[in-house]
Amino acid sequence: MPVPTHFRPMALFIAFFLAIPPAAGQESQNPPSEGPLDKRQGHKESFANVVPFSEKSAPTKLPSVRKDPIGSVSASDHGLAVGPGTLAFVGGVAKPLPGIEHGLANRSSVDGFVHAFVQFKGSWQPEWMEKLHALGISTWAIFPHQAVQARIPVYALESLEHWEDVRWVGTVPARMKVHPVLEARMEGVSNETLIPAWVSLMGDDSSGRIAKQFAETGIEIVAWREKTRTFAVNASPAHLAALAALDEVHFLSDRTTAQLFNDRASSMLGIDMLWALADGVQIGFFTTIGVIDAGMASHADLQLNNGSDIFHVEVQAPWNSGNGNGLDHRLDPTGHGTAVAGALLGRGWADPRYTGFGIWLAKQFGNRLFLSRWFDDL
Numbered sequence: 496m497p498v499p500t501h502f503r504p505m506a507l508f509i510a511f512f513l514a515i516p517p518a519a520g521q522e523s524q525n526p527p528s529e530g531p532l533d534k535r536q537g538h539k540e541s542f543a544n545v546v547p548f549s550e551k552s553a554p555t556k557l558p559s560v561r562k563d564p565i566g567s568v569s570a571s572d573h574g575l576a577v578g579p580g581t582l583a584f585v586g587g588v589a590k591p592l593p594g595i596e597h598g599l600a601n602r603s604s605v606d607g608f609v610h611a612f613v614q615f616k617g618s619w620q621p622e623w624m625e626k627l628h629a630l631g632i633s634t635w636a637i638f639p640h641q642a643v644q645a646r647i648p649v650y651a652l653e654s655l656e657h658w659e660d661v662r663w664v665g666t667v668p669a670r671m672k673v674h675p676v677l678e679a680r681m682e683g684v685s686n687e688t689l690i691p692a693w694v695s696l697m698g699d700d701s702s703g704r705i706a707k708q709f710a711e712t713g714i715e716i717v718a719w720r721e722k723t724r725t726f727a728v729n730a731s732p733a734h735l736a737a738l739a740a741l742d743e744v745h746f747l748s749d750r751t752t753a754q755l756f757n758d759r760a761s762s763m764l765g766i767d768m769l770w771a772l773a774d775g776v777q778i779g780f781f782t783t784i785g786v787i788d789a790g791m792a793s794h795a796d797l798q799l800n801n802g803s804d805i806f807h808v809e810v811q812a813p814w815n816s817g818n819g820n821g822l823d824h825r826l827d828p829t830g831h832g833t834a835v836a837g838a839l840l841g842r843g844w845a846d847p848r849y850t851g852f853g854i855w856l857a858k859q860f861g862n863r864l865f866l867s868r869w870f871d872d873l
Contacts, residue, residue: 576639596665
């Protein structure tokens with residue numbers, strides 16, 4: 496299975512990155528075990544243990560990505576529960592084969608710890624976390640489906656192997672840790688170009704060891720977000736590929752500065768003209784608004800079944816074959832409904848310039864909002 500250029504083995508670079516001597520009392524960054532670098536990175540071992548599809552149905556090549564992505568696109572189902580035993584990473588969905596990843600102990604640091612997922616089977620039991628901690632295992636987030644981010648002492652692997660509730664213990668292939676938008680940017684630039692990216696860790700960096708190694712390797716650290724255990728970095732494609740190979744890294748994603756279009760969107764919707772007409776009038780009183788195919792009702796936080804008092808009137812388009820009126824967040828993948836909702840109902844708390852025209856819409860008996868999905872697949 497061919498892989499993109501930046502994910503082919505980079506023996507000289509990664510060997511340098513992993514061989515940085517740690518400060519006194521600190522663990523090293525996963526020193527290589529005996530054998531070729533491919534084994535050390537887990538290209539063979541991890542792919543044998545984390546299989547996104549059966550060998551018989553495997554494609555001849557990896558899916559292509561947009562070379563010049565516009566905006567920010569989410570990876571498929573990242574972080575969502577997509578099925579029992581299945582994990583949805585930024586780079587793809589995988590169902591690990593049961594058991595302890597082969598050679599996992601050899602991936603540990605000099606003080607005998609390895610960062611990996613511990614995945615459980617059956618119904619979730621709160622006492623599982625207590626038992627993990629009793630084994631000396633540090634835990635962080637629980638990644639659906641039931642995979643705990645963990646820092647595991649090597650001596651605890653045997654106990655995990657004989658624990659009947661444990662389905663899988665292992666690491667993730669580097670290719671599945673890179674968001675497709677970031678991967679596209681890595682493919683489209685030279686190796687000297689610095690790319691802004693987020694680097695999310697499997698655990699914390701309370702000692703600053705990882706930050707120190709980043710800096711020594713030439714990776715520019717812009718910020719550290721403690722609550723999300725995430726570094727904002729500027730790094731070359733080769734550096735980013737090497738980071739993805741580290742067990743301490745959960746995933747990498749694009750860090751392009753977001754561009755807001757509130758002013759342009761408000762003008763397109765005529766909000767500025769409405770404000771001029773309503774000068775000196777209480778905004779939104781006795782207002783009737785009709786929205787067709789805007790996606791506003793599709794925003795997950797504003798759905799009727801969430802108890803919102805906004806959508807108290809539903810209009811079913813007669814030629815929609817009775818397939819509903821669009822109150823489904825899956826019909827609004829671009830978030831356009833959020834923009835429309837803000838232009839109409841925004842309270843202006845963050846910025847008074849973006850106050851919507853119908854901010855009292857849900858508070859007055861004389862106001863009405865009609866929603867309808869009239870045209871499908873537009």
